Amino acid sequence: MKLLILKPKKEFIKELNREISLIKMKKFYVDDLTRDFSTQYGVISKKDLKKKSGSVVKSNIGKEFIVLDADFIDNYKRIKRTSQIMTLKDIGYIAAYAGVNKTSKVVDAGTGCGANSIYFAHLCKEVVSYDINPDNVKVAKENIKNLGLKNIKVKEKSIFKGIDEKDVDLVVLDLPTPHNAISAAEKALRVGGYLVCYSPQITQTIDFVNAIKNNPKFIPEKTVELMERSWKIDGLIARPRRGGIGHTGFLSFARRV
Amino acid sequence: MKLLILKPKKEFIKELNREISLIKMKKFYVDDLTRDFSTQYGVISKKDLKKKSGSVVKSNIGKEFIVLDADFIDNYKRIKRTSQIMTLKDIGYIAAYAGVNKTSKVVDAGTGCGANSIYFAHLCKEVVSYDINPDNVKVAKENIKNLGLKNIKVKEKSIFKGIDEKDVDLVVLDLPTPHNAISAAEKALRVGGYLVCYSPQITQTIDFVNAIKNNPKFIPEKTVELMERSWKIDGLIARPRRGGIGHTGFLSFARRV
Amino acid sequence: MKLLILKPKKEFIKELNREISLIKMKKFYVDDLTRDFSTQYGVISKKDLKKKSGSVVKSNIGKEFIVLDADFIDNYKRIKRTSQIMTLKDIGYIAAYAGVNKTSKVVDAGTGCGANSIYFAHLCKEVVSYDINPDNVKVAKENIKNLGLKNIKVKEKSIFKGIDEKDVDLVVLDLPTPHNAISAAEKALRVGGYLVCYSPQITQTIDFVNAIKNNPKFIPEKTVELMERSWKIDGLIARPRRGGIGHTGFLSFARRV
């Protein structure tokens, strides 16, 4: 995949005594490099699309674009979705909190479209993902194949019935009744490993945390939500964006002891 | 390093018709394994401290503790500090947003006590860190040595005067006048790489973003703050903690094009 | 004005073993009581619109509605707008913080569509409002007349040039360069009275607060923002709404000494 960035253009307007944005930066994702790519700012030829990352190319109507090679995260954001995926702030926090890296083994459930698996596979040694829905498994496998990741295994199986893997460093739950997966996670996690529950609902979070508190094999660490607030900054303008802070989910962390 | 977890103890009190927490979970960090470790719940012998991770041991007054091997993040949280370090939510978001992993090269400044370098060294291929303060450089090197990391180079040098490295995937700035480092970052980053500015002050963030907007080699992506809100959940109690949401810093992301 | 509330209707569906919402509650504002009122749920006759507050009436297609007399706040929310008006959380906080009531004299600027004046006139003894824009003054006067308020005076005049009133309890600023109004507010406020600046921009807030700090006749009390987060609660569903927390403005409070 490639990205096309429409180059922004500003001009100082004497009459107004300030700079005006004539063209706003715009980002386009180009999935098919075998064809010309059309935008409202003109057509970019397939020859130009293949140029080196960072090249400036012109559309047929003379607008300037930057051609960019897609990075992992660009591709990750574009995977086929079956439902909402965890945001980068939440998944980044889980990864940091659990301290996983290239030596780590991760299990996640439900697979969904595979987003969590894909993120952790990029970061870690191996990922095993559980989902009972064959449609999810199919979409996830397709996404994984498209990104060329070799270290993910997707299993069409309920995590509630057990995790086959042992010595797991991190288990990530993103499913409707997470408290039902605690016993499976207990057996799969190494001592010191983390169980993390992501849930949009406080009710499910309450059920999960209370169940963890009754399991002596886990230390409940904390339940948090990360609220991301975006700011508009432009010259003398500096304020939080009106759009606001959207809710994603509650994160509950527990450590296997 | 080891962790000692005081095992919590609850009991159902008939008269109250509910469970009461008799002993609250407590975490102790044991840096020195050559000596017995004293707590207000009794002394743990050095012999017991060396037991396998997950072992339950008893203090001399009979209280039960779990012995845990320290993970990377346990050690990271305990490094010697010269000033405030970036929180896991912020550093985790930077890592996720930039999509760095074991193949990535990262530059950061100022080094401070080395926390950012250490986190990225755990995750990435190599890290180079700049700081003009010799005291910081000294503390950071000590911390890095204690954690046994081999892939960090700390340079006592101003990042404003230039970055020696090329083809860098991510530059992280955590210093008072981040806009002064933009030109150095521009030369060091590969096309598609990320420049991230972390600043507690909105005033410095405004200066940084406005400078980025005037540099055609960067696409300003966004400025956000992550607010972490912690919840207390215990039986029927479920509410955000009174302590509240503390401010850490504003994160501004820009992409090199 | 009247309100029409479409009565919600739920039914227990045996096959699903749960209640389903068949008709969702809906609110309609009826400004003209001399005509029948049409909705997608049928037409309500003008005769029915005049029924006592709380009466249940039926549309011509048999849907049930509740007729409600409009309260002050219903009318307030429906005033003609020239720009964004302060939200109830912000204006309610200003009123509470300054402790104004039926004995208080309030000055505000700029008038805009008159919303702030109208709110404080509902609560206080008298309000004087300043705006240099004749279009604003016109719209505000119309809104004030429609609500039947007699205790507001709107002046087409710059507050920067001075406030005619003395012994004012509260001055509320909602305009682009609030620091220019500090000197006028200083002369108008009684000792112990409050000057409050509402500004969407942090940059203007910074200018205002720094100017207040250099004026010995004011004690800077605090600068805050109120973030309103809305929750969806329905049966087992309980989570913050996705729509999120929108930014309104920063509130800076100073006390005249």
Next chain:
Amino acid sequence: MKLLILKPKKEFIKELNREISLIKMKKFYVDDLTRDFSTQYGVISKKDLKKKSGSVVKSNIGKEFIVLDADFIDNYKRIKRTSQIMTLKDIGYIAAYAGVNKTSKVVDAGTGCGANSIYFAHLCKEVVSYDINPDNVKVAKENIKNLGLKNIKVKEKSIFKGIDEKDVDLVVLDLPTPHNAISAAEKALRVGGYLVCYSPQITQTIDFVNAIKNNPKFIPEKTVELMERSWKIDGLIARPRRGGIGHTGFLSFARRV
């Protein structure tokens, strides 16, 4: 009651090329005007305490203070407390949302130390407050007497057993099982009036909202929380305060139809 404000003092220090705060503004509350008042900045004579609001007086060691008459809110903040009281942001929002003013009749429960009653009595025509705890009733009556308010009646009685008043404009609940008071509020409120539940716990809020949804005499309007974030602004420093955003309570609004 009087307030004493220690006058802040800044000085430009040539060597540092900037202003330094030598004395920070400090606020003292003086309850007893028949005696001299001691502070760490010296003693203020009782004669000086009686000077006109806004007078500058000197302590026996020459520090300057401003004498200020206490306003309603100054006194309100100083009432004797039996437990946490609702914050001004929350109570101000309730007042604004319900649109109450000098013509309104308000009922609240539990009375606690009387803070809610006192606030609404300052704003409205009359307030009736219910509490089953005789200690609370005693403290509340004392506070009410000290503030000289004549329009509050405190009843030592459970609101769950019914509200004696009719045609009430606003019922405010701040008690552990608010859903038990819905039926009493239903009978007391006029059509169009508001029932507001304040609760620190999401669990109680869920119970309340679900009960309201099953009562056809109420329209559930919304459940929100107001998060107050405080900023530090001083010269070039401008950032949210570290202390952070503390949780107070969830507010649920319902309208009687």
